[in-house]
Amino acid sequence: MENAFKWLDERLGLNEIYAEVLDRQVPKVNWWFTLGSASLFLAIMQGVTGIFLTIYYVPSPDHAYDSINYIMNGVQFGWLIRGIHHWGASLLVVTVFIHLLRVFFYGAYKYPREFTWVTGVVLFLLTLGMGFTGYLLPWNQRSFWATMVGTEIAGTAPGVGGFILRVLRGGTDLSAVTLARFFSMHIWILPAVAMLTVGTHLYLVIRLGISHIPGEDE
Amino acid sequence: MSKKTSATHIDRRGFVKIVITFLGTIMGVVIGLPGISYFISPALKAEKKDDWIPAGELESYPLGTPTLFNFTQTKMNGWERSSQSYGVYVLREDEKKITAFSNVCTHLSCRVSWKEDEKAYLCPCHDAAFDIQGEVIHGPPPHPLDEYQTKIEDGTLYIHLQEG
Amino acid sequence: MNEEQKKAYKKKYKEAKQEGVRFWPHIIYKDLLMSFAIFLLLVGLATFVGIPLEPKADPSDSSYIPRPEWYFLFLFEFLKFIPGQLEWVGTVVIPGLAIVALFLLPFYDKSQVRFWKKRKIGISIMGVIVLAMVGLTVRAVATTPEMEETTVASSVREQVVQGEDLYSVHCVECHGPDGEGGEIQGVEGLEGVTVKSISSRDEMYTRSDETLAAITNYGQQDLGMPPYGLAYGGPLTKAEIEAIVAFMRYTWDDRIELPPEAVIATLPAWEEGFVPSYEVEISRIVKRNCFSCHRPGKDDNNNYLMGSYEEILTTGDNVENNLIPGDLNSYVYQTITGNPILDPDTGEVLIHQMPLTKLMKEDYIKMFEAWILNDMPETVEEAEALMATPTPTPEPTTEEATEEPATEPTITPEG
Incomplete structure (x- = not known):
């Protein structure tokens, strides 16, 4: 057993990883500092439940609504998987936002963590983007009309608005094309960008250490 | 080196x-x-549309009250044929004067509806109101309700749908 | 920011670290506790709150009031305060500036002051923004107009039931309770028109669901059928039309098998000594055979409404004669057995036979008979209690229903 570990460690550098990532000295912090990893936890939950949902979900106007109905009523624990995904999205927005406020309140975005902050803002926007694109997917009245107005809002930009609206919708109308591209954004493009950004964010957090709670003289 | x-x-x-x-x-x-x-x-792909839509007999529209007329147009969106619905408020003021307003709010394209007791078109999204002539009474819309051209042939009302 | 400040910060941070803890296991432990609490909350929300049911997207139903997801509500509400010509300022410029300001925060706020009491301006600006966001969200929720309650069928079973209800209201008058068609009577403008069956094999085997939905939606105006879809000025949403189609398909198409969980209990065949209740048997018969005319908003029904137990006993111009406990001279019984009610003085027909075009199945008439003779019990319990006691022997009725009831198809899904 010990030999096997040694063999692996020699090749993978497990001890180094342990020393660098886990066995580090960090400042004492309070409960507000747990929201970063809580956001990561929720994001992972979203990923896992989202992958499960794609097993039955069909991104087409003819079948999207019925396939969601099937997940809710026809599949065992479908209600749980979708329920977690649905509520997880809301909670994720909340935790990410409070996390952002915490960083602001303790001035943790200042030297040397400026770039960590920038990646964090990117992640915040990605979370909102995931929320917006995911909202359309059930293809029900609520999601349809909310997206109709949401894309209309983007279309009010002077000059390029009409173009942006057509890019978002994939044409002038909210249609099957819109659903397909929102689906693609929701499950491939935005998560891919988010994973890269989360990686950078975590790398920076480990490299620079968790910020400390500033004292009165700081 | x-x-x-x-x-x-x-x-x-x-x-x-x-x-x-x-x-x-x-x-x-x-x-x-x-x-x-x-x-x-x-x-x-810019789409152009130029159609005269029959809106039923002129006589079926009451005088003085805006009446909603719905119609759908089917068109290709990508690979899908989907029908797009339009709502037009037809106002027959007297025997000759006919106006037809789009029921799309000029603010963010929510649909307005005529409220007889308030004598106004109300938009549920941002509390906008338009008067019977389509002018903004209050709320954020930037301009009056869009108007469609109309014509009458053999007692049938036609609405000119123009897009793009 | 100069080297000295950097050094000073690093020194401070080092001190803080020395008083600190190991990341593993202390921080991870704390994080895990928090994540677990959130996990419990999440599972709790999914289990006990669930997800609100919504009808399927219907691009033609423009009466739906659009509302974004709750975390975008503040932006949506904010737009109420921006005049239309400046709309793009509210939709693009202000959010855009806010995002840029957020991104660049560490680059314009370069002071090394970190303690919150010394950053009063920054903290208060952020505080005001957050409060405004919360305030706008609350305002948006408070001002959201009440939506009309729509019933949403979430399973095939619910869909079929909803479809049956809608069929009973909107279709029965012309197409008959079982889609059998025939000559229309009592419908303005269509008096005497003959409608072919819509429940026959010819119809069911050759019309796809899409076709049936399209016919309901657009109508067949050359044949006299008005449009029922909202898009064409009718009363029904897309989801409601789909429910009607599901009902037709699952009830009349003999090739189709209803999913086991969706099978609706069929009305039992009539047996001697059985006492029906309003709740189970009578309400269903009434719904399919009578309700389409005997409901609010219809003329020529003597103001007799048959939507509930209450209504069926207490409304109508002939309320005292419609249903008399234990008396088969009740108008309801007489008319459904094919005996018009005549004016005692002039001999003029006051009430026609009911339903106007064709009598109901004999079993249903028997059920009515037993129900009236047993003083019209409302609930199953009452009916069962009556069944235990001997049934009053029916008085010889004036005339038995002679007409053969429709044999095929029948009222209930027998899939």
Whole structure:
């Protein structure tokens, strides 16, 4: 057993990883500092439940609504998987936002963590983007009309608005094309960008250490 | 070694860098540009529409009260034939004067509806109101309700649908 | 920011670290506790709150009031305060500036002051923004107009039931309780028109669901059928039309098998000594055979409404004669057995036979008979209690229903 570990460690550098990532000295912090990893936890939950949902979900106007109905009523624990995904999205927005406020309140975005902050803002926007694109997917009245107005809002930009609206919708109308591209954004493009950004964010957090709670003289 | 290199002579290191940049750029452009136009191409097709829509007999519209007329137009959206619904408020003021307003709010395209007791078109999204002539009474809309051209043939009302 | 400040910060941070803890296991432990609490909350929300049911997207139903997801509500509400010409300021410029300001925060706020009491301006600006966001969200929720309650069928079973209800209201008058068609009577403008069956094999085997939905939606105006879809000015949403189609398909198409969980209990065949209740048997018969005319908003029904137990006993111009406990001279019984009610003085027909075009199945008439003779029990319990006691012997009725009831198809899904 010990030999096997040694063999692996020699090749993978497990001890180094342990020393660098886990066995580090960090400042004492309070409960507000747990929201970063809580956001990561929720994001992972979203990923896992989202992958499960794609097993039955069909991104087409003819079948999207019925396939969601099937997940809710026809599949065992479908209600749980979708329920977690649905509520997880809301909670994720909340935790990410409070996390952002915490960083602001303790001035943790200042030297040397400026770039960590920038990646964090990117992640915040990605979370909102995931929320917006995911909202359309059930293809029900609520999601349809909310997206109709949401894309209309983007279309009010002077000059390029009409173009942006057509890019978002994939044409002038909210249609099957819109659903397909929102689906693609929701499950491939935005998560891919988010994973890269989360990686950078975590790398920076480990490299620079968790910020400390500033004292009165700081 | 590189320090000795003259401006005209490229050493191996510099050559490799140029080749890498060049090949990398080619690959990036050949995949990247088509990728972008692949994504945005549905947005580039401008659609034009110019139709006279029959809206039923003129006599069926009461005098003085805006009456909603709905119609649908089917068109291709990508691979899908989908029907688009339109709502028109037809106002017959007297025997001759007919106005037809789109029921799309000029603010953010929510649908307005005529409220007889308030004598106004109300938009549920941002509390806007338009009067019977389509003018903004209050709320954020930037301009009056859009008006459709109308014509009457053999007692049938036609509405001119023009887009693009 | 100069090197000295950097050094000073690093020194401070080092001190803080020395008083600190190991990342593993202390921080991870704390993080895990928090994540677990959130996990419990999440599972709790999914289990006990669930997800609100919504009808399927219907691009033609423009009466739906659009509302974004709750975390975008503040932006949506904010737009109420921006005049239309400046709309783009509210939709693009202000959010855009806010995002840029957020991104660049560490680059314009370069002071090394970190303690919150010394950053009063920054903290208060952020505080005001957050409060405004919360305030706008609350305002948006408070001002959201009440939506009309729509019933959403979430399973095939619910869909079929909803479809049956809608069919009973909107279709029965012309197409008959079982889609059998025939001559229309009592419908303005269509009096005497003959409608072919819509429940026959010919119809069911050759019309796809899409076709049936399209016919309901657009109508067949050359044949006299008005449009029922909202898009064409009718009363029904897309989801409601789909429910009607599901009902037709699962009830009349003999090739189709209803999913086991969706099978609706069929009305039992009539047996001697059985006492029906309003709740189970009578309400269903009434719904399919009577309700389409005997409901609010219809004329020529003597104001007799048959939507509930209450209504069926207490409304109508002939309320005292419609249903008399234990008396088969009740108008309801007389008319459904094919005996019009005549004016005692002039001999003029006051009430026609009911339903106007064709009498109901004999079993249903028997059920009515037993129900009236047993003083019209409302609930199953009452009916069962009556069944235990001997049934009053029916008085010889004036005339038995002679007309053969429709044999095929029948009222209930027998899939």
